[in-house]
Amino acid sequence: MALEIIVSLNGRPIAAACAVNISDLAKLSDYKVTAFETASSFTPAASNTFKIEAHDREQSCWALVEKIASRAKVHPEEQGLSRDEALAQGKRCGCRGADDYCECQNVPDAITRADRRATRPVLAGQDEGSSE
Numbered sequence: 125m126a127l128e129i130i131v132s133l134n135g136r137p138i139a140a141a142c143a144v145n146i147s148d149l150a151k152l153s154d155y156k157v158t159a160f161e162t163a164s165s166f167t168p169a170a171s172n173t174f175k176i177e178a179h180d181r182e183q184s185c186w187a188l189v190e191k192i193a194s195r196a197k198v199h200p201e202e203q204g205l206s207r208d209e210a211l212a213q214g215k216r217c218g219c220r221g222a223d224d225y226c227e228c229q230n231v232p233d234a235i236t237r238a239d240r241r242a243t244r245p246v247l248a249g250q251d252e253g254s255s256e
């Protein structure tokens with residue numbers, strides 16, 4: 125079973141997500157989700173993959189759409205992982221980097237975010253230490 129969500133603006137698709145049930149349609153189901161959005165005047169094109177776990181299927185489809193929508197957006201600071209970052213995070217995770225849909229392969233963890241901050245040049249006037 126795959127649930128597809130397409131977001132159109134004046135009939136033109138600008139974003140889509142596909143959620144595939146990976147738990148044999150159990151009452152509490154897990155889904156692998158892939159989401160995309162096209163570039164706009166305000167945001168670059170982006171994609172995101174993630175897992176939704178233990179979702180109760182016996183309710184309105186909008187409940188699943190709500191969960192997908194809440195996680196599909198890629199926060200600019202959390203954009204993508206380099207191959208090296210994904211490898212390093214995989215070593216720190218229970219999946220050992222083998223699950224492409226695991227958060228460790230898609231979202232920077234606390235250590236990666238700290239590493240990025242440490243290597244990022246500090247801009248004049250930027251408030252240090254207030255993040256998180």
Ligand SMILES: [Zn+2]
Pocket residue numbers: 214217218219220221222223226227228229
């Ligand atoms: Zn993992």
